[in-house]
Amino acid sequence: MTASLGAGERAVVALPFEHGGTAVAHRVRPEADSADVADVPPPAPSAHAATPEPSEAAYAARVTAALGLIAAGDLRKVVLGRWVDVVSDPPLDPRAVVARLLDRRPGRYVFGVPLTADAAGPVLLGASPELLVRRTGDVVTCFPLAGSVPRSADEREDARRAAGLGRSAKDLAEHAFVVDAITAALAPVCVEVDVPARPVVVSTDTLHHLGTPVRARLAPGTTGWSALHLALLLHPTPAVGGVPTTAALDAIAALEPGPRGPLAGAVGWVDAAGDGEFAVTIRAGVLDGPTLRLFAGAGIVAGSDPAAEVRETGAKLATMMTAVGP
């Protein structure tokens, strides 16, 4: 794909969660095409009706089922998701939602990607806190997040939760699965892979996460690997899938309400030189007419508590619920 891009052009790409699902790519010229969303007014007041799928009680039961698979030895980690369908009247303007996300920055990587050529068609929207991969020349950077705790409005309690996360054996194990998978995937194509021994705490609007900044260099002979190649190599990491990958994907297909499609995939851009940046498509939704389908998942490992995973996914969903406004 990068071979067909001209100087100054980029491909904006949304990769689906499922292998074999539909990927979307748009050729853009950032200088000429950048629409000025700063001038777009905030979302007009709408009435929103939110329907969870499955219900919180049913989600907790599915977490328990996943813990059963882990106890049986079939799985070590699986990221189990749930949806909320938000129907708005009048329908949301995707540009207004993106403008609000850019203004508030609940996650570093804000995106709005049309999923069809039709301007009135579905749009992928979100503000992801998680860098899947960036390539700048021969420097490759990843910043996986996994292991989370919802934030508190009380400052001292919030700090206590962040500190507790950094000491939580369950969350450190949940995080290590992702770092190990990324390190193993990069090994055949990279040299000088630098992985700090301990994660740091990364905070968003609604959660604290464990995060590890990984840095590497493309190995001689693999400099043709673009950011898109690297995203395809790494996806799905156990931040959205699990360990072992195939067993986790089977459990996700069995326990979630339907295919994730573009949610929990990868979204980003690549240029003619192969440089680019892809975020994990989380804290995201697909807006299709009046309906915004939001997705949130939580990593389940031995020791996970179903009620805590309901709260965690609720906090993840709140990022986009807040962005659509009252």
Ligand SMILES: C=C(O[C@H]1C=CC=C(C(=O)O)[C@@H]1O)C(=O)O
């Ligand atoms: C799958 C999601 O989050 C991932 C990223 C950060 C923390 C996660 C966790 O602690 O479970 C997830 O792995 C999501 O937001 O839908």
